[in-house]
Amino acid sequence: MSHILFDLSDKVALVSGAANGMGRAMSLGFAEAGANLLLADIDGEGVESTAKEIEQLGRRAIPMVCDVSNGAQIRAMFARLDESYGRIDILANVAGEGGDHRAPLDITEAALIQTLNNLIVGRYVCCQEGAKRMIEAGSGSIINIVSIAGLSALGRGHMAYSIAMGGVAQMTREMSTEWSSRGVRVNAIVCAQIMNKGLQKRIDADDKLYQTYMRGIPIGRIGQAEDIKGLAIFLASNASSWVTGALIPLDGGNTAKNSGGSHPGMPNEPDEQT
Numbered sequence: 136m137s138h139i140l141f142d143l144s145d146k147v148a149l150v151s152g153a154a155n156g157m158g159r160a161m162s163l164g165f166a167e168a169g170a171n172l173l174l175a176d177i178d179g180e181g182v183e184s185t186a187k188e189i190e191q192l193g194r195r196a197i198p199m200v201c202d203v204s205n206g207a208q209i210r211a212m213f214a215r216l217d218e219s220y221g222r223i224d225i226l227a228n229v230a231g232e233g234g235d236h237r238a239p240l241d242i243t244e245a246a247l248i249q250t251l252n253n254l255i256v257g258r259y260v261c262c263q264e265g266a267k268r269m270i271e272a273g274s275g276s277i278i279n280i281v282s283i284a285g286l287s288a289l290g291r292g293h294m295a296y297s298i299a300m301g302g303v304a305q306m307t308r309e310m311s312t313e314w315s316s317r318g319v320r321v322n323a324i325v326c327a328q329i330m331n332k333g334l335q336k337r338i339d340a341d342d343k344l345y346q347t348y349m350r351g352i353p354i355g356r357i358g359q360a361e362d363i364k365g366l367a368i369f370l371a372s373n374a375s376s377w378v379t380g381a382l383i384p385l386d387g388g389n390t391a392k393n394s395g396g397s398h399p400g401m402p403n404e405p406d407e408q409t
Contacts, residue, residue, distance in 0.1 A: 144169030152230030154181025164364035203257035226265035236292035254299035311380030327386030329358035354387035
């Protein structure tokens with residue numbers, strides 16, 4: 136029997152990036168805990184597939200194609216939410232493309248602006264629209280996805296992505312400070328490497344990259360999308376009613392480990408443990 140604090144029965148959640156990966160896993164987790172959903176993604180077929188899985192769980196799911204870098208499409212998405220549910224209890228900002236990995240001297244202004252629009256501006260508009268409705272209702276939970284690249288530097292051409300993720304981290308703190316007294320909690324899940332198609336493609340193209348990741352993850356494995364379910368349900372539910380403004384790692388121990396440290400089983404682990 137699940138604990139009542141984690142029960143999301145009849146809550147309404149909006150999840151962006153719901154077609155696959157962490158967005159899909161979060162959506163299914165919310166539904167398994169009792170929520171109904173509006174699912175958004177630029178991948179129409181993928182978001183339809185997630186909706187069908189949720190409906191098989193006995194919950195309601197409305198799929199919608201939305202580009203989260205486009206403010207007009209975001210506002211249309213919230214208008215659809217109003218028509219369909221008339222409320223929002225949970226907003227999970229997962230979507231946002233940040234795949235430009237050019238070196239800092241090579242990245243163009245246009246590419247930087249596009250990344251910021253995808254990962255900061257779009258999420259800001261989503262949070263703004265969600266918070267308007269949550270503040271009026273007097274309650275709500277907003278969950279932003281942040282990368283460890285927003286807290287410390289990764290190199291390897293992550294400049295634009297890291298700038299944007301750092302912005303989302305600070306946006307989370309600021310929004311929490313502004314809105315928590317009005318009933319809206321704002322938190323972030325800080326993710327290390329969690330497997331998806333893009334990450335698998337990068338690993339396949341560079342056989343040293345996987346070992347680089349493994350040297351930084353004491354738990355000894357790459358994350359899987361399903362790893363996000365428990366933490367997402369916690370932050371969406373009353374179990375976290377006094378948690379706000381937090382940046383919570385989902386990283387296999389990555390951010391806890393010093394960059395010069397070592398752990399048992401690490402590739403090329405040094406003999407001297409000092």
